[in-house]
Amino acid sequence: MAADMIPFTPAGYKRLKEELDHLKAVERPKIISEIAEARAHGDLKENAEYHAAREKQSFVEGRIQMLDDQIARANILDFADDKSGMIKFGAFVSLIDEESGDAKTYHIVGDLEADINENRISMGSPLSKSLMGRKAGDNLEVHVPKGIKEYSIVKVEYK
Helix, strand or coil: CCCCCEEECHHHHHHHHHHHHHHHHHHHHHHHHHHHHHHCCCCCCCCHHHHHHHHHHHHHHHHHHHHHHHHHCEEECCCCCCCCCCCCCCCEEEEEECCCCCEEEEEEECCCCCEHHHCEEECCCHHHHHHCCCCCCCEEEEEECCEEEEEEEEEEECC
16 A cells, blocks of 8 residues: 655755654653663652653654654655746745735645644645635635635745
8 A cells, every 4th residue: 555645845844854853863862861760760660750751752752653654755845946936835925915904925835834823834725725826916815714815916936
């Protein structure tokens, strides 16, 4: 059975690799030493430090397995050299909300990279789906849970 590929921007893939490297090189050895130190305190049945360290180890090992899997299935998509001006995966899109006049720039990324606090929106979001294939200067309507939002595309770039 072939595993589904996971789309990543180059920056998103780099963040994933950095987290994995940190967990393997820093967190894992630190937890191993915490477990060894807790064992030295004696009776493991009532040793809260030991149980906390083992729980932390379980979490970190699970995260390492998950990141290893995501990296193995990563499909890095980079359209930085694209000169068409069309919005694709990885684009930084500057928009103006026609109703409020607010300007915002979004980065269109894969589901695992999405973080609205960092203005990274999933390519599966209603806004991303409406933006795909458009260019700067286009106007669009996006159906959102609260109704319809109208936007003007100001700029499209790839960094």
